[in-house]
Amino acid sequence: MxxxxxxxxxxxxFYESLYQFAFSLAGTESDACDLxxxxxxxxxxxxxQLRDGTKVKAWLFTxxxxxxxxxxxxQTRFPHQELDEMVxxxxxxxxxxTSQMDCSYVLKSLRCLDQAYQAPLALFYLEDYSYKExxxxxxxxxxxxxxxxxxxIGQLQNILARDIRESEGxxx
Amino acid sequence: xNRRQAQETLLLYRPGTADxxxxxxxxxxxxxxxxxxxxxxxxxxCANHKIxxxxxxQIQIPAGFKEQILSERPPLATSPWKKRALxxxxxxxxxxxxxxxxxxxxxxxxxxxFRNRMVSTALRSYGMDLETADLNKILxxxxxxxxxxxxxxxxxxxxxxxxxxxxxxxxxxxxxxICFRSGRPLSPGETSDVFLFIVEKSFKKDAPQSVPTxxxxxxxxxxxxxxxxxSFLLATPGSQSYVKELL
Numbered sequence: 001m002x003x004x005x006x007x008x009x010x011x012x013x014f015y016e017s018l019y020q021f022a023f024s025l026a027g028t029e030s031d032a033c034d035l036x037x038x039x040x041x042x043x044x045x046x047x048x049q050l051r052d053g054t055k056v057k058a059w060l061f062t063x064x065x066x067x068x069x070x071x072x073x074x075q076t077r078f079p080h081q082e083l084d085e086m087v088x089x090x091x092x093x094x095x096x097x098t099s100q101m102d103c104s105y106v107l108k109s110l111r112c113l114d115q116a117y118q119a120p121l122a123l124f125y126l127e128d129y130s131y132k133e134x135x136x137x138x139x140x141x142x143x144x145x146x147x148x149x150x151x152x153i154g155q156l157q158n159i160l161a162r163d164i165r166e167s168e169g170x171x172x
Numbered sequence: 173x174n175r176r177q178a179q180e181t182l183l184l185y186r187p188g189t190a191d192x193x194x195x196x197x198x199x200x201x202x203x204x205x206x207x208x209x210x211x212x213x214x215x216x217x218c219a220n221h222k223i224x225x226x227x228x229x230q231i232q233i234p235a236g237f238k239e240q241i242l243s244e245r246p247p248l249a250t251s252p253w254k255k256r257a258l259x260x261x262x263x264x265x266x267x268x269x270x271x272x273x274x275x276x277x278x279x280x281x282x283x284x285x286f287r288n289r290m291v292s293t294a295l296r297s298y299g300m301d302l303e304t305a306d307l308n309k310i311l312x313x314x315x316x317x318x319x320x321x322x323x324x325x326x327x328x329x330x331x332x333x334x335x336x337x338x339x340x341x342x343x344x345x346x347x348x349x350i351c352f353r354s355g356r357p358l359s360p361g362e363t364s365d366v367f368l369f370i371v372e373k374s375f376k377k378d379a380p381q382s383v384p385t386x387x388x389x390x391x392x393x394x395x396x397x398x399x400x401x402x403s404f405l406l407a408t409p410g411s412q413s414y415v416k417e418l419l
Contacts, residue, residue, distance in 0.1 A: 007242075007245060008242060011238060011241050011242060012238065015233070015237065015238050015241055016233050019231070019233050019234075019237065020228065020229070020231040020233075023231045024228060024231065029234055029390075029391075030292065030295040030296050030390070030391075031296065033234065033237065033240070033292065033390070034292060034296060036237075036241070037240070037241055037244060037292075040241050040245070041244070041245075044245055102227060102230065103227045103228065103230035103231055105227065106224055106227035106228060107227075107228070107231075110228075122228070124184075124186070125221070125224050125225045125228050126225070126228050126229065128186070128189045128190065130190070131184070146184060149183075149184055150180070150183050150184060153183060153184075154183070156224070157220060160224075
């Protein structure tokens with residue numbers, strides 16, 4: 001297979017999931033396009049260095065996430081965090097969301113979360129990666145992935161449930 | 173594992189995935205099945221997961237995005253084993269051929285890729301190198317930067333208010349980007365809504381013809397054409413007829 005065909009094949013297989021991940025992080029079409037294109041650009045120039053062909057998708061996700069962090073100049077390393085009482089409180093309630101909830105509504109709520117939680121949550125919901133794989137993609141310890149997911153899920157569900165209650169209150 | 177620990181574990185449980193095969197999730201699921209309250213919580217949790225996942229999966233991919241990625245593909249790097257194979261061939265021929273090929277791949281970019289890249293620049297936040305409403309100052313600034321500046325503005329562009337300019341790079345060559353305000357309502361934070369890109373025609377192997385080609389790229393309508401030794405690209409939100417009016 002020629003390099004051109006390989007590149008086209010990689011783009012065809014992964015551009016949709018990469019774009020969705022990028023959009024969930026960046027929130028605008030143009031930024032998501034730029035992030036996705038940049039990931040494929042880096043793949044075209046450096047992808048041959050990847051030995052394990054089964055890790056192309058994870059490699060692209062990592063590259064996209066790195067680019068996102070660079071563009072946001074988020075260089076602060078977040079410390080590993082264990083589940084604390086605040087998270088445990090969110091376990092008390094799993095509010096019933098509505099199936100009418102649309103994409104923009106969920107994305108808006110996702111972006112209300114602390115930025116550290118957004119990428120793990122986007123991968124958690126959009127892809128079926130294991131927690132170890134999410135940790136590798138985001139280049140953080142697996143314990144940090146789990147604690148961010150737990151906090152993020154709790155925050156997200158609370159935001160969504162609160163918005164639903166408010167909209168129901170407005171409608172009444 | 174007690175009930176509390178099971179709930180903590182299940183907070184990260186994703187129904188319908190390989191999570192169900194994980195021993196920790198398996199154990200937690202068994203505990204949930206024995207506790208009515210936890211079982212109800214788990215049912216809600218799974219329903220919520222499906223709703224959020226379903227909502228995120230609705231993110232629409234822009235039309236033609238795959239083609240855009242492919243059109244902006246850079247020259248592909250060669251893997252090490254391929255390089256070794258090439259070296260084992262006739263060294264002189266391979267080197268000569270490689271240099272020619274590399275040069276071609278680096279210089280031959282189609283007009284479509286140029287359009288996509290410039291539109292992408294116009295759509296995202298860019299910093300003006302010079303902000304002024306004086307077109308003469310803009311052209312003088314571009315000339316100082318060795319960017320294309322000796323131009324005649326087409327048609328109605330003369331009537332628009334310039335807002336500034338940016339010097340971009342394309343294939344390592346300077347591109348002048350002159351920004352205008354059309355007078356139509358602008359989105360919050362925007363100062364310009366008409367963008368003219370100018371590049372030396374000789375830098376583009378497939379420079380457009382003198383008759384403008386109009387095409388929508390992303391959210392902008394574009395027109396590209398060549399005149400004299402320059403190639404032009406006009407980009408603006410709006411219809412084909414509006415772009416034609418400007419030319």
